[in-house]
Amino acid sequence: MARYDGYYLRRALPGIAVLVVLFLIPLITTFSYAFHDGMRPLMEIFEDGYTYRLLSFTLTESLLSALLSVLAALPFAAYFSRYTFPGRKAVMTLSALAFTIPTILVVLGFVIWYGNNGLLNDFLMRLTGRDHSVIEVLYSFRAIILAHVYLNFPIAFLLITQAWEGLSDTTEHAAYTLGAGRIRTFFMVTLPRLRGSIAAAFILIFLFCFSSFSIILVLGGNPAYSTFETEIYRRVHISVDREGAAALSVFALCVSSLLLIITGPGMRRRKAERRQRELIKAKGGTLAAAYALVLLILLFLLPPMLSIIYRAFYTKEGAFTLKAWNDIAEGGTGFMSAASGAVIASFVIASAVSLLSVFLGARIAMASAKRGSVLLPLLSSMPMASGSVTLGLGFSFLSAMIPFKSPLISLLLVIAAHLVIVLPFSVRTITPGARAIPALLPDAAYTLGASKRRTRRKVEMPFLYPYMRKAFAFSFALSLGEVNATLTLSDGRISTIPVLIYRMIGSYNYQGAAALGTILLAEALIIFAIGECGGKKNGIS
Amino acid sequence: MAYLEIKNIEKKYGSFNLSLSLEAGEGEFLCIIGPSGSGKSTLLSLIAGLEEPDSGSIILDGRDITREKIQDRGIAMVFQDFTLFPSMNVQKNIEFGMKMREKTKRRNLAANLLKLVGLEGYGKRSVTSLSGGEAQRVQLARALASEPGILLLDEPLSALDPPMRKNIRNAIRAIHDSLGITMLYVTHDREEAFSISDSIVIMNEGRIAARGSAEELYRHPSDLFTAFFTGEGTAIPAHLVFENMEGSVFFRPEEATISEDELDPSLYTMHVIFSGCEVVSCEFTGAGYMLGLNYKGYPLLCQSATKPRRKTVSLMILRESLRNLI
Incomplete structure (x- = not known):
């Protein structure tokens, strides 16, 4: 009796209220612009051929990026899920970083490494003796796809490797005993078993790229390459067409909701098999091949990031300098004058957002796990469907309605925007922990006379702690790297590190951007370490 | 007055309907057995408060706890x-439900309880490192530590290996006898129930089919369900044996005696004789043989000390051993 008296639901109410208020109010504001004047803005968007060109470009780049990421990942996954060798784990961990690395760092790393005057071209020019850039990748469709693959290849690689590792070999062995060769077995037996995981990785990457923003904006370098997100941003900040932006974001919301509904079934997690695959120790030729693959991964992943650090300390000509660092510390000119403020603001925002999102997210996760409710997960995934730029747009409309301006209000608006973007991820990260609590455990505590409160704190919460730590790290990283909403909402009063980096790239201050990028990278690495290690020893399975 | 009194309790789930009244005296060891789905675990959940009854009341030690x-x-x-x-x-688990505040007292009680369940010195162990049997002993100690008025045990040994079961079963009984605590023990294993309890309640389809000591239930079952649930036996239509009798007659395998020779009914006036039984199966049970016989198309089960050499035998049973059941 009274086992389900709404205790957990009541505790989740603040989080639900935050979701509803922070999601619905900006959205309604946006809708009111879009439906202004008898739906005229919306009708125009639906009738405009350009809208469908946007749609087709967004779909094309997302599908292509996802396809290439997955295809590139497959051979690597095949090796990594079969053999074990020293350094294998390190490469897997490095790949997991992709979930944490802010996109803006990829943009910056690409500009510095792959740029026409970038480090790679420097190196190749010296090697070939030419006096003009050897490879011209940047500011093109290819650059967008390459950056997306850079960001998502590790994700595909990691997800598929983990899934493949979890498939025991017995079925394949059975196929061999029935006379099937290796190739036939792979296509007839292994691939069908992997299909679900491959599809899940594909969909995840597709959705990432669908809402890609800073990569398109900077690396595309041409308004011809516009996605919904970048176009909404351009309309607000460049052509100052609020109604058009609002109408477009309503259209985009419809499309992405549709996509989420279509792809939803493909994202469902499969139950792990009881027996894991036994990894074979790589020797001789296999080991050499393994290291060749490792080298390929490292050569692809590391240079852009390392070049950020290099460029933070060296000028274009290769002379050592601490100018950028001095500027950050003492306040330089132009964008650099805002650098130290941005570093602090980013940290404050990310801390507030991650703490709040874990605090509220744990309560929502608990309530939804207890009730087995469908409504809560749906509610908490709504902000995912709407896209960050749309939310940023809503918040910027909202801020325009607030009569008085102050840095504090701007800061609070950024925190609110980040929170509503991050909270769904936090809930998703913590929910498996809440579901892992055996139903009988609280019952056992109640029969021993423990109150609901004591049972929750002593018995149930410990199951959530490892997941909450992960959610904290993930939320912190997401907020730290958030550009889409922050830039759209930005009124110039509050700058975060990624926004400042974006602006500095625009004004060719690569050194300053690299110094800030190095700080961002360091913070991301620390937060990644917090999320990955520690607490594993008392992990509850 | 009974220590635990369950009055006209009802609980409905779909087509399942639990409806019963039950009493248990203070310090009693009461076993509840029944096939799966008979409602025995639901009954415990109702007493514990994990489920709410639709109607009826539960009174524990004079207090209505419904x-x-x-x-x-x-x-x-x-x-x-x-x-x-x-x-x-382990220790924190045991201390979890304790009412006392003082730290040393809590620690001492935990240590004593661990000794009682045979796990002395296990206090600092992580509970995930325990074997199944050890975990059940710790559960028992933890439950006792909360000084309950009644201890409910819901198939506590079902997940364990048979030798381990016997071991812990004896420990539970010993603890009951030394503490004098009232215990309600649910199991689906009749052997377990027979060996451990003072009194047994047999449940079937949400109702109480019978109640009594193990001996009473085995020797004098009140209906066919109880008869078959408490042990092996044979039931054949009563009219095959006695004219004008309705229902079935039931007997236990050990109550029948076989003979390889023809028997003259006039010499055995106290007995009923089934002649011309075909031997269908013969299983060695250690103590003897369990014979499966075919009498006019009805299967009979009979115990025998020797293995019959003939294909056809006769069977005799004391008239008073034949129980007319429905």
Whole structure:
């Protein structure tokens, strides 16, 4: 009796209220612009051929990026899920970083490494003796796809490797005993078993790229390459067409909701098999091949990031300098004058957002796990469907309605925007922990006379702690790297590190951007370490 | 007055309907057995407060606890599954439900309880490192530590290996006898129930089919369900044996005697004789043989010390051993 008296639901109410208020109010504001004047803005968007060109470009780049990421990942996954060798784990961990690395760092790393005057071209020019850039990748469709693959290849690689590792070999062995060769077995037996995981990785990457923003904006370098997100941003900040932006974001919301509904079934997690695959120790030729693959991964992943650090300390000509660092510390000119403020603001925002999102997210996760409710997960995934730029747009409309301006209000608006973007991820990260609590455990505590409160704190919460730590790290990283909403909402009063980096790239201050990028990278690495290690020893399975 | 009194309790789930009244005396060891789905675990959940009855009342030690919160009922429960709290070590688990505040007292009680369940020195162990049997012993100690008015045990041994079961079964009985605590023990294993309890309640389809000591239930079952649930036996239509009798007659395998020769009924006036039984199967049971016979198309089960050499035998049973059951 009274086992389900709404205790957990009541505790989740603040989080639900935050979701509803922070999601619905900006959205309604946006809708009111879009439906202004008898739906005229919306009708125009639906009738405009350009809208469908946007749609087709967004779909094309997302599908292509996802396809290439997955295809590139497959051979690597095949090796990594079969053999074990020293350094294998390190490469897997490095790949997991992709979930944490802010996109803006990829943009910056690409500009510095792959740029026409970038480090790679420097190196190749010296090697070939030419006096003009050897490879011209940047500011093109290819650059967008390459950056997306850079960001998502590790994700595909990691997800598929983990899934493949979890498939025991017995079925394949059975196929061999029935006379099937290796190739036939792979296509007839292994691939069908992997299909679900491959599809899940594909969909995840597709959705990432669908809402890609800073990569398109900077690396595309041409308004011809516009996605919904970048176009909404351009309309607000460049052509100052609020109604058009609002109408477009309503259209985009419809499309992405549709996509989420279509792809939803493909994202469902499969139950792990009881027996894991036994990894074979790589020797001789296999080991050499393994290291060749490792080298390929490292050569692809590391240079852009390392070049950020290099460029933070060296000028274009290769002379050592601490100018950028001095500027950050003492306040330089132009964008650099805002650098130290941005570093602090980013940290404050990310801390507030991650703490709040874990605090509220744990309560929502608990309530939804207890009730087995469908409504809560749906509610908490709504902000995912709407896209960050749309939310940023809503918040910027909202801020325009607030009569008085102050840095504090701007800061609070950024925190609110980040929170509503991050909270769904936090809930998703913590929910498996809440579901892992055996139903009988609280019952056992109640029969021993423990109150609901004591049972929750002593018995149930410990199951959530490892997941909450992960959610904290993930939320912190997401907020730290958030550009889409922050830039759209930005009124110039509050700058975060990624926004400042974006602006500095625009004004060719690569050194300053690299110094800030190095700080961002360091913070991301620390937060990644917090999320990955520690607490594993008392992990509850 | 009974210590635990369950009056006209009802609980409905779909087509399942639990409806019963039950009493247990203070310090009694009462076993509840029945096939799966008979409602025995539901009954425990109702007493514990994990489920709410549709109607009826539950009175424990003179106090109506039907609508009480789980926490205030003064019950403790040992579950079949692992319900130890993984975030705490063995000692913290045991201390979890203790009422006393003082630290040394808590520690001493925990140590004593561990000794009682045969796990002396296990206090600092992590509960995830325990074997199934050890975990059940810790569950038992933890339940006792909360000083319950009644201890409910819901198939506590079902997940364990048979030798381990016997071992812990004896420990539970010994603890009952030394503490004098009232225990309600649910199991589906009749051997377990026979060996451990003072009194047994047999449940079937949400109702109480019979209640009594193991001996009473085995020797004088009140209906066919109880007869078959408490042991092996044969039931054949009564009219085959006695004219004008309705229902079935039932007997246990050990109550029948076989003979390889023809028997003259006039010499055995106290007996009923089934002649011309075909031997269908013969299983060696250690102590003897369990014979499956065919009498006019009806299967009969009979115990025999020797292995019959003939294909056809006769069977005789004392008239008074034949029970007319429905």
